[in-house]
Amino acid sequence: MRHVPWRRSARSGQRPEGRWPRRRLRTRLTLAASAAVAVVVVGVCAAAFLVIRHQLLHQLDLHLTQSARLAAQQYRREPPGVVQGECRYLAAPACTQLVPVRPGDDPAQPYLLPVTGATRQVAAGTRGPYYSELRLADHRARMLTTPLNAGRALQVAVRADTVDQGVRQAAGLLAAVGAAGVILAGVLGSWVSRTGLAPVARLTATAERITATRDARHRIELPTGRARGDDEITRLAASFNTMLGELEKSVTAQRRLVADASHELRTPLTALRTNADLLIRSGRLTEAQRERAATALGRQLREVTVLVNDLIELAREEEPDPLVEEVRLASVVAHGVDSARGHWPNVSFRLRIAPDADTGTVSGVPARLSRLLSSLLDNAAKFSPPDRPVEVTLERTAGCLVLAIRDHGPGIAAEDLPYVFDRFYRARTARALPGSGLGLAMARQIARAHHADLTAEHAPGGGALLRLRIPDSAAPDGLSQVSYAG
Template identity: 65%
Template sequence: MSGRRGLGARWRRRRPLRTRLAIATSAAVAVVAVGICVAAFFITRDQMIRQLEVNLVQTGNQYAQQYRTQGPSAGDKGCQYLAVPCIQSVPADPSRDPREPYALDVDDTVRAVAAGRQAPYYEERTVAGWPVRVYTTRLRGKDMALQVALRSDIVDKGVRKAAVALAGVGGVGVLLAAGLGYWVSRTGLAPVARLTATAERIAATRDARHRIELPAGPPGREDEITRLAASFNTMLGELEQSVAAQRRLVADASHELRTPLTALRTNAELLARSGRLTDTQRDRASGALSRQLREVTTLVNDLIELARDEEPQPLVEQVRPAALLEHAVEAARGHWPEIDFTVRTDEAAAGATVPGVPARLSRLLSNLLDNAAKFSPPGGPVETGLTASAGVLELTVRDHGPGISADDLPHVFDRFYRAEAARALPGSGLGLAMARQIARAHHAELTAAQAPGGGAVFRLRFPAG
């Protein structure tokens, strides 16, 4: 059995889907067609035999009265002619048999019918070399049986003709099934063939801009194959955007890394000739090298963080944003002692929790606070707040710096984007991009806007739990 299953599996692997579908469809329709023809054959044969038996019963009823008024009759062999019956009456007592031999053979079953011990019945016999069907019944009121016979070869000929006709119809049905299976496979799998060709073309060219042509039709009434093709096109669009974003990230990262790496190489080469440098020059070069190493390390770590698409599920837990905000503000005060950080938390938001990864949410808040402190004037305030209303938890970070221009506002969360006013400030341009990515991974929304009275305000909204 396992060998047969293995052979069937190999056959399926070696045959294209279109061929297998055509064969399966053809076989199914052919089986139905042949089954209908076989059923029609048996029904036709039974009906013809039934009609012959009805003729025998009607003939017997016609002659029953005549044979009740006379004694036993040996009958004749008229049934050797078409439509001519052979009729004889047989007594239950063999001593009353006529002197002439019976045209139809008489046995104990016929005597039992004559005596009323056996029900009427039909049987096949041969008379003068011709097949006949015999009907044996009891004559009411007399201990005699009436036998009526008619030739049955006409039924056999009709059955053979029906068999030939139905066999021809079945053959035509099988041919039509083969054609129908081929048409169904070509028509039904045409979108699949286009999808396969597109996938192969993308694999060969590595170009995700290709799309599958969708058939025109009313929206909302697409079949499964069309929906599959539409989903594949959507997937290709997402893949194209992902590839484009990856290429932009690589290009931007290479551009951003070029300057610090060049400075690192310069300072490293300078320190390699430290014998020619004064102590002051050597200390300055060593400090610059350390500072540039930290910048490169921070940049690489930020890039690694941005490469993550979602948070690891095993690390997700219920987190209190109020506690995280307090901790992040305390850390920011240590990094930016010249900035005045304030925290305002509503009573309803103090005990609220959201699902998330604490370390990642802390990184999001620290990025927002560092960005606000970087643009605030020395001694200026950075205001943070946490409120809860209508099932939405909102965290805000506001500075009183120059704010965000209308041209820069759509791009503040782009990777490596730095506004004109921020070109001279430290940073890689990845902090806000990383903050938005962490927010999206936690199903939260992070937005930026101009604050009333100057400065910028960032809002982080968590959905209702």
């Protein structure tokens, strides 16, 4: 088993047709992850800027409120007019002035802070305190207008450019942080895509390696121990390894089939060629020799024909067969036994069908079931002595139809029992008999396609017992689908 290391595969992608080429999965994942992190970073920085700006303005308003409270206590008895600060230049910490309700009570000197109708309403008590923005001496200022006592309003203004400077500094700092966050998002996005798609890259590398070398023994190294995960990518890699294992088994089976077939065909083809050469020189042979050569040639042709037909049947292991129908198994068994009696006239066949199994049906292909039965009967007749019958029994047991075929021959040796269904396997006692060793292998293949179980065992008292257990479609737990997927 060969393992492919975790590495990035070199792919030469072709640009699809269209104006905008479709990007690779890793690029799309990188862009998606980077965009998601970048949006979060920019959003956090924007929210932080708004919070900082709000807090600075709030602190300025608190300062105005505190200054107004102190001015109200200090200038409660002062006449209307400017009472503190050179408001034009905002040299004092706060510029303060008193405004009466009636314009006629205004002082002779002009106000330095703007006085509007809203200011008179606050002085009259018909409007509550409010904040306003203004510019004084080319500086932005913030003013609080609040009621005092005896029909007067108190106006307090402070410079706001220091707040603006703090907001600008915060904006610059957050912009730098946001830019660094976006760059970091790109780096993290690339790392996430590279790490997340590493198993996918391994899958691709393994597939490309198999394509290049046609070797299905490659596997993907899975995490072990504590590092072993149960995520989707790990399960995908495990499934891919399982698929490769099945592919390797299939390829190995095909190669073994070809090798075994070539080995089995070599001997009869050599004999055919020899007998054909003899017949070509028939002028030098006697009549008896020509007769023996023609008989041997015909027998060998039949053997080769049977072998080739069996190979074709085995090669159809994955071929779907749509001719599935409800088959009365008792009729197939009775017809198969009659055909076997004609094919093996020197062998006696004894058939017994239980009454409850006579009406049992299975879902399958009649021709394939007949081929299965003929393979089992031919195998039993081949080893059965002439004076002992081949016993065929059909019964119904636990929702299944059970077909048992027993012969009274030498039986199956213990060392041969695990291999009787292997292709081209022939026991030591059967190597002198005709056959290719494909009959039982083909029988098991057909049985598995019908969800049936075919077993071989020693029969009590000697001989071999082949037992086929196939689901009865009329039973509640019977299966109704035939699969040729192997």
